[in-house]
Amino acid sequence: MWFRLAWKNLWRNKHRTSITTAAIFFAVILSIAASSLQDGVFDNFIKNMVSYYTGYIQIHQQGYWDHQVLDNGMLRNEQYETRIRGQKNITAMAPRIESYALASFKDLTKGCMVVGIHPEEENKITGLQKKVIAGDYFDHNGGNTVILSEGLAERFSLQVKDTIYLISQGYHGALAAGKYLIRGFVSFGSPELNDQLLFMPLKTAQEFYAAPDLVTSYVLGLKFDKTLESTVSNLRQISGDTYEVMSWKELLPDVDQHIKMDKGSMYIILGILYLLICFGIFGTMLMMMVERRYEVGMLVAIGMKKGILAMLFLTESIFTVIIGSVTGLLCSIPLVYYLKEHPIRIGGEMAETYKRFNFEPVFPASTDPSIFITQGLIVLGIGLVLSLYPVITVFKIDPVKAMKK
Template identity: 90%
Template sequence: MWLKLAWKNLWRNKHRTAITTAAIFFAVILSVAASSLQDGVFDNFIKNMVSYYTGYIQIHQKGYWNHQVLDNGMIRDSSYESRISNQKNITAIAPRIESYALASFKDLTKGCMVVGIHPEEENKITALQNKVTSGKYFDHKSGNTVILSEGLAERFGLQVNDTVYLISQGYHGALAAGKYLINGIVSFGSPELNDQLLFMPLHTAQEFYSAPDLVTSYVLGLKSDKYLGSTVSKLRHISGETYEVMSWKELLPDVDQHIKMDKGSMSIILGILYLLICFGIFGTMLMMMVERRYEVGMLVAIGMKKGILAMLFLTESIFTVIIGSVAGLSCSIPLVYYLKEHPIRIGGEMAETYERFNFEPIFPASTDPSIFITQGLIVVSIGLLLSMYPVITVFKIDPVKAMKK
């Protein structure tokens, strides 16, 4: 009976009910859209950063990260690689061998970082093939060929099909020397990487350093950053004390700190949004109680108990909150999916900066189901909390004063 009476009361004044429901409806849409864009932008930023070079996770021989020399590398273990690749959230595992060498052309010499890569797996993680500006990427026929970063090539005045000479110290002090045909040139937005990287196929790098089957790191790709913590824990469990497993947060602590600061700023903005939502919902409920003040006073005056009347008002408020929240969630879902498929595009200088780093200049939305659930519950909680205002008003009302016009 209470539910039926409360439901009929709602539609006794459709205009008033529509205004209150609309306040909650738009509150849900705003909170979901803001949270979705926040998560989407940060997820996209993290994806761009880790796909630039580091990957989501790296695995090294214990102690390698603090003292990065070939002698601290590890011999490839097919069974260990298989256990890594069997983790359900890992999308790629790219072995690398990284070390320094002196590159020489004519009378010019410059230090560079040699990175031996598995072409197919590396491309899955860093999309290195997309960064090639001239020449071509490695294929299965690539032998003694290399790909130079753009800044390094300009320093030497090298072009595709030229030859570069390398000399370095190999594994266990062996002499490393060789000449290599330039297969392509890649461009990095970061000057630090663009001025020093030289890529070669993994087997070629192992031959150059006299280090058969040696790698210095495994670089891993993930489906999403939300799986980072659980995946790192599992990998550390299967790696034991032999290997060190490091997430991108440990590899790029400055970036992690920057993201935390930005998230803190966004939390303040969301807090202000929730405050505005509170004022919006409270304003409609205040209006409702002012309009119904005479009605409440009369009902109390003729003998209706305030507790029963308060329960009726609370039920009406709950109905209003639920209707507005469900309607808001129903409309926010297609809106968020639209923003994911058609993300907000950045223009101007910021877009140029993104493109220089080979990042797509967009602000995408996240469609993580937890966003809809969390924001829906927050707005419902705010609505239910503010629903106590009509209840308190009923208990405090003076029927004589309420019926005075």
């Protein structure tokens, strides 16, 4: 009977119920869409940054990150590598040797970053092969060939199969010099990476720098990026003091800071949105209680206990909040999936600005189920807290005063 009465009461003023339900419905959709876009943009940004080059986790010789010189590199340790690869969240482990060199072609010279890579392992983490826009990716052997980033190649006006000259300082002060056949070009979304990277097979780079078996970092790929912190913690336990294990947040602190700041401003926007929801719901509840004050007084007068009346009003409010939240949640799913499949793309100067800050100028949406659950629950919680207003009013009501017209 009470459920039936609550349900019927819900529709006694269709406009009021519709307004309240619509307020909750749109609140859920807006908060989910905003959070999904925010998370999607940052996930994409992190993925770009991490997958293009940094990786989710890097392992170096202790102290390398503060003084990034070849002399702080580490000798490859097969036993250690096997242990790391055996961790359940690790999908790939790519050894690298990285250092700077001067690249020359004809009468032009430019600084570049030489990255010695294991072609197959590197490809698992950064998908480097997919970024090849001209020529070929390294085969198993690799040989004495290099792959240049697009911006660097344009600077030199290079073609595939041209030869580039490199000169640098090798391991322990040795002179490093060599000429290399250009195998292909790769393109990066990040202008910073696109203008300076030069890849060569690990063995070739080790020979170039006169550092056999030396690597400067292990770059790790993860199966689940949400478990980054626990994975880092595990690896630190395995690595002891010999190696330093760093997550992308430590490798790219500016990016992490930027994300935190941007998320902070998004919380303010969401807070304003929640406040609007509160006013919307509370306004209609206030209206409802004014309208039904006489009736509540009458029901108490004829013998309905206030507890039962409060339950009745609570049930009505819960019905409204649940209808709004669930329909909002259900409608937001296709919307968010659509935004994931067809991300918002921005163009013009804005896109250029984004590129300058290493952002891809696209706004994909994240379909992480926790967003739907969290936002749905927050709005549901707001609705339920506000539902206490009619309950409190019922408990405070004096039937004599309530029935005075």
